[in-house]
Amino acid sequence: MTLQVRELDALASIDATQWDALHDGRNPFVAYAFLEGLERHGCLRRDWGWTPRHLTLWDGGELVAAAPGYLKTNSHGEFVFDHAWAHAYARHGMDYFPKWLFAVPYSPVTGPRLLARDDAWRRELLAAMAGHSAAAGLPSAHVNFHTDGEDALFGDDWLPRSDVQYHWHNRGWTGFDAFLADMDHRHRKNIRQERVKVARAGVEFRRLHGDEASSVELDAIHHFYRQTFAEYGNAPALTRDFIGHLARSMSRNLLIILAYLGGSPIAGALCLRGTDTLYGRYWGSDAVLPGLHFETCYYQGIEYCLEQGLARFEPGAQGEHKIARGFLPAFVRSRHWIADPAFRGALREWCAEEAEATRRYAASLARHSPFREAAGPAP
Missing domain, CATH: 3.40.630.30 (Gcn5-related N-acetyltransferase (GNAT))
Structure with a gap:
């Protein structure tokens, strides 16, 4: 050797x-x-x-x-x-x-x-x-x-x-209601109320892998990504070309979650998927609606994990507020x-x-x- x-x-x-x-x-x-x-x-x-x-x-x-x-x-x-x-x-x-x-x-x-x-x-x-x-x-x-x-x-x-980070672990729940059933009454009620507020506002969601997303939808998720960085005065590092590259080269690993109101996208979350884990990376929004952040970044991802049989959801660093939503x-x-x-x-x-x-x-x-x-x- x-x-x-x-x-x-x-x-x-x-x-x-x-x-x-x-x-x-x-x-x-x-x-x-x-x-x-x-x-x-x-x-x-x-x-x-x-x-x-x-x-x-x-x-x-x-x-x-x-x-x-x-x-x-x-x-x-x-x-x-x-x-x-x-x-x-x-x-x-x-x-x-x-x-x-x-x-x-x-x-x-x-x-x-x-x-x-x-x-x-x-x-x-x-x-x-x-x-x-x-x-x-x-x-x-x-x-x-x-x-x-x-x-x-x-x-x-x-x-x-x-x-310390905050991760969601799948305990074998058959769906979102079963996930909530394992919570105490106060937290279960709070999550249901947050979800109802978003639904009553008329917001609808689409979850798309890279090979299911059009250039318009990739433009939208990159816009929301840039929007968050602009709000905090930071420079966004990920380019639109890179997002397109992920959609082509890692199409089933890329997951974008888009929220629509009146047929137009108002918020989105960019995630990557591994073999048994969903990784939430970035989110952004053009609208301020009660519960929109939690629904886009957490509850839609949990539903995806339950549907796909994924074992874990890591929604990003920091944030004690995640505990109340099932991320320990x-x-x-x-x-x-x-x-x-x-x-x-x-x-x-x-x-x-x-x-x-x-x-x-x-x-x-x-x-x-x-x-x-x-x-x-x-x-």
Whole structure:
């Protein structure tokens, strides 16, 4: 075996079949079509802090392991917040950037990050991350939203962090009414009232996969996506070309939910579907109607999961209001390699304190479950 480590500045430099042979295809965010599409269709910009730098391992001419990676000059679009770390470096006259991030851009979604056929190659990949970061003089490397199975592969030199999201888990309900029947009276009544308000307003919904959506409908979902970013004063990263690319190349993974009033679209949610999970990513609206957000982003997605037999619905990061709608707290994880020994020691203590606070927070959230039979936070 002659193992070679190569850093790639574009996924287009390798073949899609080589990349996709390294994962099981269950998570759409690590698919070649998704990641390479972000690069090809103008979603990653250096002036926004994103420079592709993928790490790959080769055994002769065979790609045996890979990790989607990016050199970052800020923490934009990561969802694992390390601004306090950057400020601490600055106070000590040190550079925190550039850092090497191994993650999926703009996607706080748990999934495989160490793509390989077995754990031996994954460990080699982790060693290469740290070794090449040190050789390049980078202050840190980060692996965000990795899977639980991958977590055991990290050594003590990778500091652990955790956070809480809110996920819906299918308990085998036969439909939305059965889902509501497992809730206590107050939460069940509240959801029914929210849905009735939207229906009485005359709003109708369509759920379309990529191959079922016309260019007009793709235009509409991209408009709603841009609308939300404009309202918050942020720049939308996903281009209309990229949405069209998903509709063509990942047609059954792309799901758009459109709300119509008087025959015209007034709101929409953009989702991706994996083998057993629906991932809610973006939403936007031109109208302000009671319950419209909850119906578009949550209840339509739950109905889709029940119809399709999906096990889980992850509607996006943050939002304690999701608990009342059946989304319970779940832990998400990241790992961090810090080059400077002094900072590594200080941040190890910081991470331990954060982890304990996160565990207490998740336990307190779980006590507010809307279900009659309460469940603790997902591991």
